[in-house]
Amino acid sequence: MAVSYEPLNPNxxxxxxxxxxxxxxxxxxxxxxxxxxxxxxxxxxxGNIKDYSHGMFQxxxxxxxxxxxxxxxxxxxLGFDESSAxxxxxxxxxxxxxxxxxxxxxxxxxxxxTSSNVEIFESxxxxxxxxxxxxxxxxxxxxxxxxxxxxxxxxxxxxxxTGAFAGAGLPFLERIKLQDLSASVDGSGIGTAVGxxxxxxxxxTGSISSSNSASHxxxxxxxxxxxxxxxxxxxxxxxxxxxxxxxxxxxxxxxxGSTAGTGPAxxxxxxxxxxxxxxxxxxxxxxxxxxSYNNSTExxxxxxxxxxxxxxxxYSSNPTYTSGSxxxxxxxxxxxxxxxxxxxxxxxxxxxxxxxxxxxxPLKKDPTNEITxxxxxxx
Amino acid sequence: xxxxxxxGDIILDAVLTDVGRKRMAAGNFRIVKxxxxxxxxxxxxxxxxxxxxxxxxDLQIMQTPILEAFSQKNAAINYGLVSYARNDLLxxxxxxxxxxxxxxxxxxxxxxxxxxxxxxxxNTKFSGNDNTATLLKADxxxxxxxxxxxxxxxxxxxxxxxxxxxxxxxxxxxxNQNSYLLSVGLNDSRFSVECDKRFISxxxxxxxxxxxxxxxxxxxxxxxxxxxxxxxxxxxRDLQNYSKMFVAGVTSRLYPPTGNDNTSIYxxxxxxxxAWTALSFGINASLTLSDYQRYGKTAQSQGASSATYDYxxxxxxxxxxxxxxxxxxxIRIIRAAQTS
Numbered sequence: 001m002a003v004s005y006e007p008l009n010p011n012x013x014x015x016x017x018x019x020x021x022x023x024x025x026x027x028x029x030x031x032x033x034x035x036x037x038x039x040x041x042x043x044x045x046x047g048n049i050k051d052y053s054h055g056m057f058q059x060x061x062x063x064x065x066x067x068x069x070x071x072x073x074x075x076x077x078l079g080f081d082e083s084s085a086x087x088x089x090x091x092x093x094x095x096x097x098x099x100x101x102x103x104x105x106x107x108x109x110x111x112x113x114t115s116s117n118v119e120i121f122e123s124x125x126x127x128x129x130x131x132x133x134x135x136x137x138x139x140x141x142x143x144x145x146x147x148x149x150x151x152x153x154x155x156x157x158x159x160x161x162t163g164a165f166a167g168a169g170l171p172f173l174e175r176i177k178l179q180d181l182s183a184s185v186d187g188s189g190i191g192t193a194v195g196x197x198x199x200x201x202x203x204x205t206g207s208i209s210s211s212n213s214a215s216h217x218x219x220x221x222x223x224x225x226x227x228x229x230x231x232x233x234x235x236x237x238x239x240x241x242x243x244x245x246x247x248x249x250x251x252x253x254x255x256x257g258s259t260a261g262t263g264p265a266x267x268x269x270x271x272x273x274x275x276x277x278x279x280x281x282x283x284x285x286x287x288x289x290x291x292s293y294n295n296s297t298e299x300x301x302x303x304x305x306x307x308x309x310x311x312x313x314x315y316s317s318n319p320t321y322t323s324g325s326x327x328x329x330x331x332x333x334x335x336x337x338x339x340x341x342x343x344x345x346x347x348x349x350x351x352x353x354x355x356x357x358x359x360x361x362p363l364k365k366d367p368t369n370e371i372t373x374x375x376x377x378x379x
Numbered sequence: 380x381x382x383x384x385x386x387g388d389i390i391l392d393a394v395l396t397d398v399g400r401k402r403m404a405a406g407n408f409r410i411v412k413x414x415x416x417x418x419x420x421x422x423x424x425x426x427x428x429x430x431x432x433x434x435x436x437d438l439q440i441m442q443t444p445i446l447e448a449f450s451q452k453n454a455a456i457n458y459g460l461v462s463y464a465r466n467d468l469l470x471x472x473x474x475x476x477x478x479x480x481x482x483x484x485x486x487x488x489x490x491x492x493x494x495x496x497x498x499x500x501x502n503t504k505f506s507g508n509d510n511t512a513t514l515l516k517a518d519x520x521x522x523x524x525x526x527x528x529x530x531x532x533x534x535x536x537x538x539x540x541x542x543x544x545x546x547x548x549x550x551x552x553x554x555n556q557n558s559y560l561l562s563v564g565l566n567d568s569r570f571s572v573e574c575d576k577r578f579i580s581x582x583x584x585x586x587x588x589x590x591x592x593x594x595x596x597x598x599x600x601x602x603x604x605x606x607x608x609x610x611x612x613x614x615x616r617d618l619q620n621y622s623k624m625f626v627a628g629v630t631s632r633l634y635p636p637t638g639n640d641n642t643s644i645y646x647x648x649x650x651x652x653x654a655w656t657a658l659s660f661g662i663n664a665s666l667t668l669s670d671y672q673r674y675g676k677t678a679q680s681q682g683a684s685s686a687t688y689d690y691x692x693x694x695x696x697x698x699x700x701x702x703x704x705x706x707x708x709x710i711r712i713i714r715a716a717q718t719s
Contacts, residue, residue, distance in 0.1 A: 004462045005412040306413045313415050313460040315471065317703040320422040325470045325544040325650065329425045333469045340437070342445050343416035345456045351616045354399035354410055356455045358448040360390045362420060362441055367466045375393050
């Protein structure tokens with residue numbers, strides 16, 4: 001029920017700003033495969049891992065997902081292009097794996113107008129040259145809760161264990177660390193596709209050569225999706241489509257569904273072909289040592305400069321302001337009136353209160369001072 | 380809402396209100412002005428006699444903890460800071476209800492001491508041959524002196540409200556009225572009346588020519604034979620479900636006669652008087668039994684008789700348009716108990 005309004009001049013009292021806010025997002029492997037698992041819990045049965053009856057992807061939460069406190073942090077899935085040497089109708093979930101690949105390719109790369117087919121992922125910055133193609137891929141789409149508006153360029157790191165599968169800590173005795181080394185926030189070192197900007201993930205233990213032989217995947221910044229070649233798990237061979245890690249997945253990961261089971265140990269080639277998506281996702285999580293990146297949130301703000309001139313807002317209609325109609329803070333007529341501001345109301349032209357702001361402590365206002373309060377509304 | 384952390388730098392906690400979010404969704408969110416509030420402040424804590432010096436006068440006020448911002452429009456700024464051109468004002472007007480016996484004898488009503496409400500009777504409702512007011516006057520302490528009749532302007536009963544400087548330090552003569560009120564814009568030519576539009580559909584106020592003055596016998600006389608109805612309303616910007624209507628404010632001519640100042644017998648204001656108004660209300664004709672059941676009570680006794688009533692309690696806010704002084708009037712909308 002305010003009565004004294006002060007107009008805001010749109011030219012001098014209102015301004016807009018755009019700021020980018022960054023947060024560090026560290027995802028340790030223990031959350032992904034250890035914290036809610038351990039020896040007593042079979043891989044794939046952890047409380048924070050959610051499998052679906054359709055079996056096309058697996059969701060990772062930061063807490064057992066049946067709890068309302070749980071936050072979805074990312075998904076894991078995999079697939080291959082139908083032109084991959086691995087593609088065969090005899091494979092487990094062959095159609096679903098192709099569908100997954102096509103879906104990500106369609107969303108992130110679009111169609112190849114020449115072949116009327118989806119583009120093939122490549123671990124370089126030129127999709128059209130058909131070099132460094134990644135026909136068998138692992139996909140990690142991050143929740144918007146974590147990636148916010150986009151992943152900050154040049155900050156993404158993923159570290160994977162490439163050691164033997166079985167035994168405590170054994171997968172991480174050997175590791176490969178991938179990073180978008182060439183990408184920069186100034187726009188250099190990145191590619192652009194229909195799914196937004198992307199950077200190449202290089203093996204930081206190698207070097208960035210002109211042949212890009214150390215690249216193993218890409219990260220799409222705005223989409224918040226990491227695409228890794230299955231060859232990342234092959235440290236002995238060269239080239240993206242060669243699999244050689246003989247014990248990439250243990251028997252517990254080779255079941256055809258989400259239920260625990262046993263079977264033969266498998267290399268990545270076999271896992272991509274013969275294991276269910278969820279089983280291979282379990283093996284991948286078992287090898288996820290660390291993920292780290294900075295997210296970016298774009299904040300558009302309108303700042304209102306609420307200026308209180310010397311001769312305004314010096315009296316109050318607060319009922320305690322007077323006692324017997326006499327202003328309680330005055331002894332005589334010549335004393336200056338004083339008020340204490342606690343609240344700012346921002347109004348539309350027809351006096352509708354659109355926003356309010358509260359000061360953390362009262363602000364003294366009298367005719368000897370002029371105060372400007374800066375109220376920022378973020379969108 | 381929790382308190383804001385006031386241990387460090389001053390911070391500003393801003394939120395959109397419900398209306399703001401609605402406007403944003405509709406694409407017409409545009410802020411063009413601001414106002415300031417001080418609802419949390421108790422100016423009574425200002426210690427002008429603190430022996431440690433002026434720096435200590437407002438120490439308690441400055442330590443007042445402030446709540447986080449509310450998103451509801453009702454709770455944002457209930458009073459607000461005001462701007463007057465002069466810095467030398469020592470007095471600000473007060474608003475009071477006049478329930479003096481001389482005014483009551485001329486039609487003013489007063490609070491019922493049992494339930495602390497003013498009754499607003501729907502006399503279109505009967506029990507047997509008796510309308511609501513006839514039944515009610517036998518049940519309550521003040522009889523008709525606490526009862527308004529809904530939508531009735533002839534030989535009126537009304538709530539009499541006055542503004543002015545309620546202080547014995549200043550005489551209530553016309554010179555002071557002019558110096559302290561009229562010349563500084565602290566006189567109300569209109570009063571806004573905010574009512575819950577679900578229950579109240581009309582406000583009645585004084586017509587042109589109404590007057591309150593001392594007569595030749597040095598007695599205060601209210602010249603008010605009728606009230607006029609106003610049903611034109613606008614939606615309240617501050618209170619949910621409320622609408623705002625305006626009634627006339629009449630400048631008081633109740634000046635002390637030469638010699639003995641006996642005007643305080645007739646007025647609730649001791650010092651210079653500003654404006655007055657007389658109020659009555661019209662009950663929304665569409666109120667049904669289910670409304671009384673939902674918002675009030677039904678088949679209730681109000682006194683010793685066996686008569687029962689349906690009623691709804693509501694608050695009406697009367698505000699001086701120029702002075703911004705506010706009076707809250709508790710009203711009990713009442714009717715003889717009905718079955719529909």
